[in-house]
Amino acid sequence: MSMTTLKHWRLIIPGFLIVVTLILLIQENFNELLGALKAFSDFQFDDMIITVIVVVFGVLYYILGIRNVLWNPYYKRVQNNIKNTLIKPFSQQLDSQQEKYLRAGRRLIIIFYHFIDNDKSLSEKAKGVRFNGLIWTSTVDLTIISAIGSLVFWVKLAIETNSYNLWMALILLITSLVSLGLVQLATRRHISLSDEQLEFICQLHKQELKEKIYELLQNP
Numbered sequence: 001m002s003m004t005t006l007k008h009w010r011l012i013i014p015g016f017l018i019v020v021t022l023i024l025l026i027q028e029n030f031n032e033l034l035g036a037l038k039a040f041s042d043f044q045f046d047d048m049i050i051t052v053i054v055v056v057f058g059v060l061y062y063i064l065g066i067r068n069v070l071w072n073p074y075y076k077r078v079q080n081n082i083k084n085t086l087i088k089p090f091s092q093q094l095d096s097q098q099e100k101y102l103r104a105g106r107r108l109i110i111i112f113y114h115f116i117d118n119d120k121s122l123s124e125k126a127k128g129v130r131f132n133g134l135i136w137t138s139t140v141d142l143t144i145i146s147a148i149g150s151l152v153f154w155v156k157l158a159i160e161t162n163s164y165n166l167w168m169a170l171i172l173l174i175t176s177l178v179s180l181g182l183v184q185l186a187t188r189r190h191i192s193l194s195d196e197q198l199e200f201i202c203q204l205h206k207q208e209l210k211e212k213i214y215e216l217l218q219n220p
Contacts, residue, residue, distance in 0.1 A: 001130040009134055014067065014141040015058025019050075021149040021172075025156075029164045061141075071140045074187045081191050083108045085198040089206060090213060098217055111212050115201045122197055129193045136186035139179050146176035 027033040061067065086108050087099060094102070102108055116122045153169035201209060 001127050001134065003130065006130045006134055010137055011058035011062060012054060013058070013134075013138050014061045014145065015054035015056070017141055017145045018057040018061065019054055021145055024149065024168055024172075025152055027164070029162070033164070066144060067137060067140055070144055070183070071137060074136075074140075074183060077187060078190050078194060079109060082112050082194060082198065085195070085202065086112060086209065086213070089202055090210060102213065102216060107216055108213075111209070111216075112198075112201070114212070115205055115209075116197065119200075119205070122200060125193070125197055125200075129190070129197070132186060132189050132193055136183070136190055139182040139186055143176050143179040143183060146172045146179060150176060 023037070024033065083103050087094070087102060091099070116126050150169050150172035153165050153172060157165040157169055
């Protein structure tokens with residue numbers, strides 16, 4: 001999967017999930033829901049109006065940084081693993097201040113992606129990492145959007161008690177909790193995949209890695 005394709009799907013998927021959730025929210029009962037879902041089942045990506053709506057919601061979701069509320073802690077786990085692994089071969093040669101400097105910001109992450117972009121074998125591995133990254137962020141999106149949808153249904157239930165509001169609130173809550181579990185699994189998978197890349201870098205590009213690390217220290 002290319003980076004461009006990944007970026008496109010990271011807009012489309014949350015936009016699609018938001019549209020589906022809104023369809024659920026504006027219905028008053030299961031009969032209306034079945035009719036709406038039947039109409040929506042004819043959705044085609046060449047339907048310009050629907051596509052525009054999906055993309056607009058996806059862009060708003062991205063601009064507002066809603067995904068990052070949940071994703072950032074998991075993303076930092078992956079980044080910290082990369083930083084720890086790249087420093088480890090040289091840790092005995094670095095003092096605490098040097099390590100702190102290297103870990104700050106994206107210095108080591110930039111070095112990591114330098115090797116990914118300039119080694120054909122690593123570039124091939126990166127395609128699988130990006131695919132897992134799409135699954136990863138999609139489970140994050142589903143967790144967040146389902147949780148918000150469930151919350152709105154609980155509010156609706158407080159205003160109007162009926163079986164539709166109750167079942168939708170429960171279904172979306174369960175969906176959110178299951179998706180949160182999948183986020184954990186996708187994070188572990190992402191760390192595992194990046195470990196394969198890191199092992200390759202530390203074994204076959206150790207000298208160049210050392211040069212780039214010390215270059216950073218010499219030019220703060």
